[in-house]
Amino acid sequence: MSSTISSSPQPSEPLDSTSSHPRSTGHAHHPDASKERFPPARAPATPELASLKIKIQQSLRQYPDFPTPGILFEDILPLFQDPELHESLVRALELHITTHYPKKQGKNPDIIVGLEARGFLFGPSLALRLGAGFVPVRKQGKLPGRTETAAYEKEYGQDFFQIQADAIKPGQKVLVIDDIIATGGSAAATGSLVKKLGGTLLGYVFILELDFLKGREKLDASVYTLLSSQEGPPKES
Ligand SMILES: O=P(O)(O)OC[C@H]1O[C@H](OP(=O)(O)OP(=O)(O)O)[C@H](O)[C@@H]1O
Numbered sequence: 001m002s003s004t005i006s007s008s009p010q011p012s013e014p015l016d017s018t019s020s021h022p023r024s025t026g027h028a029h030h031p032d033a034s035k036e037r038f039p040p041a042r043a044p045a046t047p048e049l050a051s052l053k054i055k056i057q058q059s060l061r062q063y064p065d066f067p068t069p070g071i072l073f074e075d076i077l078p079l080f081q082d083p084e085l086h087e088s089l090v091r092a093l094e095l096h097i098t099t100h101y102p103k104k105q106g107k108n109p110d111i112i113v114g115l116e117a118r119g120f121l122f123g124p125s126l127a128l129r130l131g132a133g134f135v136p137v138r139k140q141g142k143l144p145g146r147t148e149t150a151a152y153e154k155e156y157g158q159d160f161f162q163i164q165a166d167a168i169k170p171g172q173k174v175l176v177i178d179d180i181i182a183t184g185g186s187a188a189a190t191g192s193l194v195k196k197l198g199g200t201l202l203g204y205v206f207i208l209e210l211d212f213l214k215g216r217e218k219l220d221a222s223v224y225t226l227l228s229s230q231e232g233p234p235k236e237s
């Protein structure tokens with residue numbers, strides 16, 4: 001019996017790597033373009049972090065009109081195809097977190113919460129390096145046992161997130177991580193789940209921020225993104 005491998009229709013070809021991101025602002029991908037809110041403790045990027053950011057930025061791809069017309073999709077998957085890039089990503093996030101949430105001062109996270117699906121790609125390895133636990137937040141209907149649920153809206157739709165009710169103990173310090181913050185709906189729902197379980201929300205960490213959607217305004221804890229991107233639709237005059 002023969003098997004067939006079919007390729008999915010390709011609604012759009014990737015734009016070149018970020019070196020030619022046509023809609024990104026000139027400075028948005030500068031290695032120092034990471035953003036933070038709340039903690040004033042903003043150490044300048046170390047030379048190591050700055051060079052890691054350049055590598056990471058250059059590996060991202062954009063797909064216009066995916067998954068729906070009008071969306072410029074940011075593809076982070078190339079970061080995981082090359083072990084050196086994968087290492088750069090995890091190291092960059094580790095550097096940020098250990099600098100801003102120092103263990104010596106007892107500020108280190110006990111738990112990293114990762115969002116389905118792309119937060120699962122680097123959340124567990126990051127947690128391992130930090131000596132923290134990893135807890136997944138999943139789309140509705142995937143987690144067994146007692147769960148808490150939060151509804152949210154994102155850039156291209158509506159959904160529900162769930163967390164296992166015993167996954168975070170009251171008072172545990174939690175960092176939420178994900179690949180992208182767009183409207184901030186997914187992250188805000190996750191923050192509410194963490195708080196519902198009694199966790200202390202330290203903040204949110206993302207690889208990439210879509211600035212024009214102002215998602216960080218929905219979040220009520222520290223927000224850090226390695227890179228930022230996309231100018232948004234042209235403004236009407
Ligand atoms: O800031 P927001 O507007 O909420 O959007 C950001 C979320 O959207 C994407 O996930 P998506 O829901 O597409 O799910 P997937 O990772 O399972 O594909 C992305 O990985 C973030 O989790």
Ligand SMILES: Nc1ncnc2[nH]cnc12
Pocket residue numbers: 071072073074075154155156180182183210
């Ligand atoms: N533009 C985008 N690209 C990739 N993931 C996303 N999640 C929400 N908006 C997105």
